[in-house]
Each structure stands twice: as structure tokens, then as C-alpha cells.
Amino acid sequence: MDRSSLLQLIQEQQLDPENTGFIGADTFTGLVHRHELPLDPAKLDMLVALAQSNERGQVCYQELADLISSKRSSSFKRAIANGQRALPRDGLLDEPGLGVYKRFVRYVAYEILPREVDRHWYFYRHRSCPPPVFMASVTLAQIIVFLCYGARLNKWVLQTYHPEYMKSPLVYHPGHRARAWRFLTYMFMHVGLEQLGFNALLQLMIGVPLEMVHGLLRISLLYLAGVLAGSLTVSITDMRAPVVGGSGGVYALCSAHLANVVMVTGQGPQDLSHHLLFAPIRTGSEVGRAVWLRFSPPLPASGPQPSFMAHLAGAVVGVSMGLTILRSYEERLRDQCGWWVVLLAYGTFLLFAIFWNIFAYDLLGAHIPPPP
Structure with missing residues (x-):
């Protein structure tokens, strides 16, 4: 009718x-x-x-x-x-x-x-068109890149400790800050099967449903904002550390969704679904592992030590930007006042990080490891 x-x-x-x-x-x-x-x-x-x-x-x-x-x-x-x-x-x-x-x-x-x-x-x-292609495509690309490097180096665990791995043009390394694409492309590189497996699982289990509801534009923006914030935060707070893995984007998705559910419904963790409980358990264990390896590394001192700041930066982006993006899945972002406030804050952070990477390393006399 x-x-x-x-x-x-x-x-x-x-x-x-x-x-x-x-x-x-x-x-x-x-x-x-x-x-x-x-x-x-x-x-x-x-x-x-x-x-x-x-x-x-x-x-x-x-x-x-x-x-x-x-x-x-x-x-x-x-x-x-x-x-x-x-x-x-x-x-x-x-x-x-x-x-x-x-x-x-x-x-x-x-x-x-x-x-x-x-x-x-x-x-x-709901309409099946357009399909949720972004998260599936990113995950597939990450798996293909990992398999290619695994076969080439004949190493499937702790790939960062192979001397040829860090020579990849995709890895973020503080000695290659001028190659700006590395601040994003590091998301396609992973330390080993464990990191890739959990990231891919969370991206498909949480990212794909989020993209089905909120659309490609919002979820891709949230994911890439978490990835970019992760590498830039490491370049500011942990100036000697290289970065690999898509954890910044994954943390942005998980924290945004969890925060949105809790803020809107007032539910506690005991009321959330099983896979929503799995996400913070998994992400929390990965942060703890990264902190341990960073400050008490049982690994060869000659290898690059991981930084946990990318994980935390992704989570902060998810809570701040994600709450605005996910709160109303139909209302246009440009009609939301909070969106412009968050966008301005994120833009200010980007400008600060850019100037930091241009001037701070020389002014502070930071001793960074030589690029491979």
C-alpha cells in the first residue's frame, strides 16, 4: 500500500x-x-x-x-x-x-x-547490495601477504626476526618515516600465525556484521583511523619501535562496538553476547603480551621489540570516534554535531603527529635503529 x-x-x-x-x-x-x-x-x-x-x-x-x-x-x-x-x-x-x-x-x-x-x-x-566487501577484502589481502612472505622466508612465526622481513616496503620503521604510505600499509604485515589468526577472526566476526549494518564508508573510516592512529602514536611515544599488524584497526572496531552497546543499553559484561566477551579477553591478552615483550623481552635483543601503543591508540579511536559513528546507524554523520567535534580532535592529532615526525626526532636527538 x-x-x-x-x-x-x-x-x-x-x-x-x-x-x-x-x-x-x-x-x-x-x-x-x-x-x-x-x-x-x-x-x-x-x-x-x-x-x-x-x-x-x-x-x-x-x-x-x-x-x-x-x-x-x-x-x-x-x-x-x-x-x-x-x-x-x-x-x-x-x-x-x-x-x-x-x-x-x-x-x-x-x-x-x-x-x-x-x-x-x-x-x-536490509538489502544484500552492496555486500560487506571492505573487511573481507582487507582480511583476504592480509592473509595473501602473510602467505607470500611465509613461503619466501620459510618462516611462519616471529617473522620480524628474519633479516629480510623488515626490508619490506609495507612495514612501518622509524627510519623510513618519510615514506608516508608505511603508516597505513603496515596493517598487511603480521608477526606470525597467532597475530594474523586472531586479527582475521575478529575482523570477520565483528567487522563484517558491523559493515553490514553501518555500511562500508563508516566502517572503513573507523578501521583506517585506528590503523593510522596506531602507527602515529608509536612514532610519538615509542620512537625506536617498528610496527606491524592490523591490531590498531581491530581494536578500534571492538572498542567502538562494545562501548556503543554498553552506553546505549547500560548493560554490563555479564549481559553481552559470547563473542563480545571473547573480543576484550583476546585484545587484553594481546596487549599484555606486547607489554611483556616490550619491557622484558625473552627474544633476541638484536630484533625489533614490539610496541603496545598501537593497540591502545586503536582502542581510544574506537571509543571516541566509534561512539559517534555507531550510535545512529541511519542518521548521516554530517548531521551530527558530535561527529564534527570528534573529527576536529582527530584532525588536530594528525597535524601534531605530522609535525612531530618532521621535527621532533632531530630536535630530541632520538637514536633510532638504522633502517634495513
């Missing part, structure tokens, strides 16, 4: 004789059931819940039109924000007769979106 036919029916039934632009929610619900109108039950629930958040308990024509055309008005977004629209939690879980793909979409909705109404909205309006 299109917008004009439904509004025409409302006018014919004289449900709004004074032309106020509003009708009672109960009256509208009765109209739908009495005439057996083909309105999506989930959308009807959303509309009634929206009306219940209105002091007068009425449905607005514009809200009705926006809902039918799958658009969200500003009042609809405000109703989401005030949390007064309670839909049954098991609505989607009890949906019968779903195929494999729709079941996966339902799983993504429940794992990524903390509000039930957003889960319903996403489930019923």
Missing part, C-alpha cells in the same frame, strides 16, 4: 474531521485490522510505539508517511532516543520460515544493534 491510498482511506473514514494532521493510535490500529490493510506488522508496531511516546497518543500523518516509505523523520529518531518504545524482544527470534540468509541477517541485527526497535527496522529493510 502506498502513502496516497492509505491517507485517502483515512480521510474517507473521517478519522480526522478537523484536519489537525493527527489521529489516535488505537483508532488507526483498528482501521488497519478492520480493513485488513497490507501494512507490515513490524512497521505497525513501530508506529503505535511511536504514538505512545507522544503525550497525546496520536499518530502524525508525516510520521505515517515516513514509515510507509521506509524513512525516519526527526520525531521518529527522537522517539528512538528517549527509549519509550518497547517492542517485544522475541519478535524477530520467533519469526517463522526464514531462509539461511535472513537468519544470518537476524543474527547480525541482534548482535550489533542494542535497541529492539532498531533490530526490527534493520531486519525488514
